Amino acid sequence: xxxxxxxxxxxxxxxxxxxxxxxxxxxxxxxxxxxxxxxxxxxxxxxxxxxxxxxxxxxxxxxxxxxxxxxxxxxxxxxxxxxxxxxxxxxxxxxxxxxxxxxxxxxxxxxxxxxxxxxxxxxxxxxxxxxxxxxxxxxxxxxxxxxxxxxxxxxxxxxxxxxxxxxxxxxxxxxxxxxxxxxxxxxxxxxxxxxxxxxxxxxxxxxxxxxxxxxxxxxxxxxxxxxxxxxxxxxxxxxxxxxxxxxxxxxxxxxxxxxxxxxxxxxxxxxxxxxxxxxxxxxxxxxxx
Amino acid sequence: xxxxxxxxxxxxxxxxxxxxxxxxxxxxxxxxxxxxxxxxxxxxxxxxxxxxxxxxxxxxxxxxxxxxxxxxxxxxxxxxxxxxxxxxxxxxxxxxxxx
Amino acid sequence: xxxxxxxxxxxxxxxxxxxxxxxxxxxxxxxxxxxxxxxxxxxxxxxxxxxxxxxxxxxxxxxxxxxxxxxxxxxxxxxxxxxxxxxxxxxxxxxxxxxxxxxxxxxxxxxxxxxxxxxxxxxxxxxxxxxxxxxxxxxxxxxxxxxxxxxxxxxxxxxxxxxxxxxxxxxxxxxxxxxxxxxxxxxxxxxxxxxxxxxxxxxxxxxxxxxxxxxxxxxxxxxxxxxxxxxxxxxxxxxxxxxxxxxxxxxxxxxxxxxxxxxxxxxxxxxxxxxxxxxxxxxxxxxxxxxxxxxxxxxxxxxxxxxxxxxxxxxxxxxxxxxxxxxxxxxxxxxxxxxxxxxxxxxxxxxxxxxxxxxxxxxxxxxxxxxxxxxxxxxxxxxxxxxxxxxxxxxxxxxxxxxxxxxxxxxxxxxxxxxxxxxxxxxxxxxxxxxxxxxxxxxxxxxxxxxxxxxxxxxxxxxxxxxxxxxxxxxxxxxxxxxxxxxxxxxxxxxxxxxxxxxxxxxxxxxxx
Numbered sequence: 001x002x003x004x005x006x007x008x009x010x011x012x013x014x015x016x017x018x019x020x021x022x023x024x025x026x027x028x029x030x031x032x033x034x035x036x037x038x039x040x041x042x043x044x045x046x047x048x049x050x051x052x053x054x055x056x057x058x059x060x061x062x063x064x065x066x067x068x069x070x071x072x073x074x075x076x077x078x079x080x081x082x083x084x085x086x087x088x089x090x091x092x093x094x095x096x097x098x099x100x101x102x103x104x105x106x107x108x109x110x111x112x113x114x115x116x117x118x119x120x121x122x123x124x125x126x127x128x129x130x131x132x133x134x135x136x137x138x139x140x141x142x143x144x145x146x147x148x149x150x151x152x153x154x155x156x157x158x159x160x161x162x163x164x165x166x167x168x169x170x171x172x173x174x175x176x177x178x179x180x181x182x183x184x185x186x187x188x189x190x191x192x193x194x195x196x197x198x199x200x201x202x203x204x205x206x207x208x209x210x211x212x213x214x215x216x217x218x219x220x221x222x223x224x225x226x227x228x229x230x231x232x233x234x235x236x237x238x239x240x241x242x243x244x245x246x247x248x249x250x251x252x253x254x255x256x257x258x259x260x261x262x263x264x265x266x267x268x269x270x271x272x273x274x275x276x277x278x279x280x281x282x283x284x285x286x287x288x289x
Numbered sequence: 290x291x292x293x294x295x296x297x298x299x300x301x302x303x304x305x306x307x308x309x310x311x312x313x314x315x316x317x318x319x320x321x322x323x324x325x326x327x328x329x330x331x332x333x334x335x336x337x338x339x340x341x342x343x344x345x346x347x348x349x350x351x352x353x354x355x356x357x358x359x360x361x362x363x364x365x366x367x368x369x370x371x372x373x374x375x376x377x378x379x380x381x382x383x384x385x386x387x388x
Numbered sequence: 389x390x391x392x393x394x395x396x397x398x399x400x401x402x403x404x405x406x407x408x409x410x411x412x413x414x415x416x417x418x419x420x421x422x423x424x425x426x427x428x429x430x431x432x433x434x435x436x437x438x439x440x441x442x443x444x445x446x447x448x449x450x451x452x453x454x455x456x457x458x459x460x461x462x463x464x465x466x467x468x469x470x471x472x473x474x475x476x477x478x479x480x481x482x483x484x485x486x487x488x489x490x491x492x493x494x495x496x497x498x499x500x501x502x503x504x505x506x507x508x509x510x511x512x513x514x515x516x517x518x519x520x521x522x523x524x525x526x527x528x529x530x531x532x533x534x535x536x537x538x539x540x541x542x543x544x545x546x547x548x549x550x551x552x553x554x555x556x557x558x559x560x561x562x563x564x565x566x567x568x569x570x571x572x573x574x575x576x577x578x579x580x581x582x583x584x585x586x587x588x589x590x591x592x593x594x595x596x597x598x599x600x601x602x603x604x605x606x607x608x609x610x611x612x613x614x615x616x617x618x619x620x621x622x623x624x625x626x627x628x629x630x631x632x633x634x635x636x637x638x639x640x641x642x643x644x645x646x647x648x649x650x651x652x653x654x655x656x657x658x659x660x661x662x663x664x665x666x667x668x669x670x671x672x673x674x675x676x677x678x679x680x681x682x683x684x685x686x687x688x689x690x691x692x693x694x695x696x697x698x699x700x701x702x703x704x705x706x707x708x709x710x711x712x713x714x715x716x717x718x719x720x721x722x723x724x725x726x727x728x729x730x731x732x733x734x735x736x737x738x739x740x741x742x743x744x745x746x747x748x749x750x751x752x753x754x755x756x757x758x759x760x761x762x763x764x765x766x767x768x769x770x771x772x773x774x775x776x777x778x779x780x781x782x783x784x785x786x787x788x789x790x791x792x793x794x795x796x797x798x799x800x801x802x803x804x805x806x807x808x809x810x811x812x813x814x815x816x817x818x819x820x821x822x823x824x825x826x827x828x829x830x831x832x833x834x835x836x837x838x839x840x841x842x843x844x845x846x847x848x849x850x851x852x853x854x855x856x857x858x859x860x861x862x863x864x865x866x867x868x869x870x871x872x873x874x875x876x877x878x879x880x881x882x883x884x885x886x887x888x889x890x891x892x893x894x895x896x897x898x899x900x901x
């Protein structure tokens with residue numbers, strides 16, 4: 001299970017931020033070669049990120065690099081970055097399964113012998129990308145998650161971006177559903193006002209309740225709030241323990257069906273409970289068994 | 290050198306904290322490698338910075354360049370990246386040779 | 389000889405004398421009486437108002453070799469030191485000792501007076517800018533004495549820093565010598581650092597550009613202590629005296645450190661009703677106040693007092709009921725001035741009340757927590773806030789060592805790497821504040837607890853904080869940045885660093901050029 005409650009963007013041409021990216025406790029850091037880097041500095045950022053991947057200790061954070069689209073600097077990014085062993089490439093502006101296929105081919109070419117295969121996350125940030133979310137999600141092999149980029153998406157639609165986010169409700173649901181159907185993760189769009197903690201909390205909660213497994217973050221200050229939303233609460237952990245206990249008891253009595261407080265406990269509920277307990281143990285939260 | 294005609298002044302990096310600004314100027318044939326270093330941590334890391342620059346220049350087999358390093362407390366990896374960028378921009382190193 | 393923390397001191401320091409080696413933060417037992425200030429009188433019809441500084445120099449009279457004292461409440465907007473020394477130079481006076489509580493870049497003119505022999509000695513608690521650099525390069529033949537804020541009050545009151553003439557920059561005065569810091573164009577707030585000078589100097593001269601009708605109200609320094617009042621055109625530049633609103637840092641690493649420091653305070657069990665707190669005005673220190681405030685709000689905690697240099701942020705916490713009182717020795721911004729002028733729970737106190745070790749109770753002793761900075765800290769937790777990475781003087785204790793000694797828990801907040809430089813070293817270049825008074829170091833990559841505080845260590849571990857050995861943090865930084873080469877110094881002593889009790893904790897030696 002790849003825990004990606006938070007994926008923190010780090011500007012790719014900023015040495016200070018790159019060297020400190022690991023101290024904030026994000027589940028993933030995204031070293032960004034795309035939007036955070038001016039066109040005339042793409043070469044400098046690429047070399048800087050390549051060096052950072054080889055020397056900076058990002059601790060427990062997964063190392064993700066957001067490359068440029070293939071029609072600009074993406075191929076050069078892949079060629080230099082992949083041999084530096086990132087865990088994941090975040091591919092922007094994915095609009096169809098062929099985009100993932102092209103990146104996959106270039107990555108395979110760039111990988112060195114014995115290297116841990118580089119995974120991909122598709123960033124869906126156009127109307128077309130959202131419309132084809134399920135098809136994209138089914139890309140076999142390296143794709144591990146879909147992420148929603150709502151700023152470009154709403155701009156493309158001509159929709160008004162609001163804090164409440166009703167304009168992205170459908171896109172969120174489509175991304176979540178497509179990813180779930182394909183058995184991969186879904187990750188929510190970042191909340192762009194770094195000073196609005198209450199707004200961030202509400203937006204994260206909305207995404208979590210819809211089914212997202214994590215959220216992109218544009219500022220280290222957002223991490224604690226997002227983790228607070230995605231971490232299971234003591235009450236939820238207790239519920240999960242009860243579910244697992246009930247099903248074990250039923251199994252030991254030779255029955256595949258258990259009930260808890262008068263409600264039937266079926267397989268999806270058991271799976272959810274087991275996920276919560278696994279997450280809680282991974283986070284060092286108090287679990288009874 | 291065959292690419293000597295394409296060699297120009299190349300600069301990379303900034304004067305922000307933790308960064309380094311490196312300027313590479315091609316010199317006359319036979320002028321060798323010269324490094325001019327300014328650093329806020331020259332006392333503590335001046336030798337280390339010199340060595341890093343020498344190492345990269347050696348790995349890339351550069352000849353006859355004048356390198357100006359204005360360091361604002363950059364780590365080794367940053368110095369390497371900025372120097373490689375400056376060398377590339379100066380046409381001293383060709384793209385495929387890097388890394 | 390070596391003092392108790394192993395710092396090498398000369399047996400005799402030329403121009404200073406025989407140092408009393410530092411032997412522990414609370415070892416000094418004073419066997420003396422306070423200095424008795426000169427007894428004075430005045431005829432009922434005598435006037436105190438004098439037209440010019442020159443006239444004051446002649447009336448006192450000020451002669452070669454005297455000690456002139458000044459406070460630093462005007463910070464980088466001070467105009468008084470420069471005007472007084474210009475007068476001394478014009479009158480051909482030589483060999484003055486300047487006892488200025490802190491030296492700022494605006495005091496650059498001192499260098500010329502040092503070179504021409506007008507000023508031959510300096511006694512201060514903090515210095516930055518060109519004077520500090522010139523001193524580091526050896527402009528003075530005798531070493532500068534660097535004290536703590538509490539130590540300066542102690543030295544004046546105990547006769548170790550006798551003052552011939554105290555020039556007190558006064559934002560507002562009346563013609564009979566009542567002074568305050570809250571009115572007039574050069575308003576600065578508290579006048580706390582000037583109190584010992586006013587009480588103990590042989591002659592006290594108020595220098596002001598704002599004369600109010602007698603009697604002035606409120607009165608900070610009373611007429612019974614002040615001999616002369618001189619009106620000048622401009623005592624200081626308000627732009628350099630008060631800062632704008634001090635902002636909490638936006639630097640994510642600084643915020644991470646501040647949030648961690650707040651968790652340390654909570655884990656130590658100190659965040660409860662009656663909590664007392666001091667923090668600096670710098671971005672990270674102030675951010676600690678911000679995170680503390682969030683927790684106080686969530687848990688409905690009302691603190692007792694905040695102490696030290698007061699900023700608008702602290703004033704806001706007072707006014708919103710997070711603290712019941714502010715104890716103010718120095719104000720930093722317009723909000724601090726407004727508050728001390730109008731709020732009876734915002735108290736103006738002297739440097740003695742604030743931090744002197746030789747009285748029966750200074751305010752730092754009542755602190756639960758102080759949050760301090762450091763330019764270096766070593767594996768024994770000794771802190772340097774005097775010299776920078778190039779060995780040049782760029783600060784001084786100020787209240788650092790005082791607050792560290794007084795508070796129940798002293799927290800040093802610092803980036804593990806400042807630029808490329810690891811903050812933790814084997815041995816600090818200049819010891820300012822002894823490790824026995826430092827409890828916790830908080831960095832962005834972990835927290836280190838002084839081994840002399842096992843109970844605190846248990847509390848922080850129980851709270852799940854990322855506690856590490858200080859040696860491990862040091863190794864972590866060196867792995868990232870490489871091991872820095874140590875600075876080398878010459879034998880020439882350019883400053884003597886006195887601990888708050890007057891013992892010598894370290895000396896600053898001139899750096900090789």
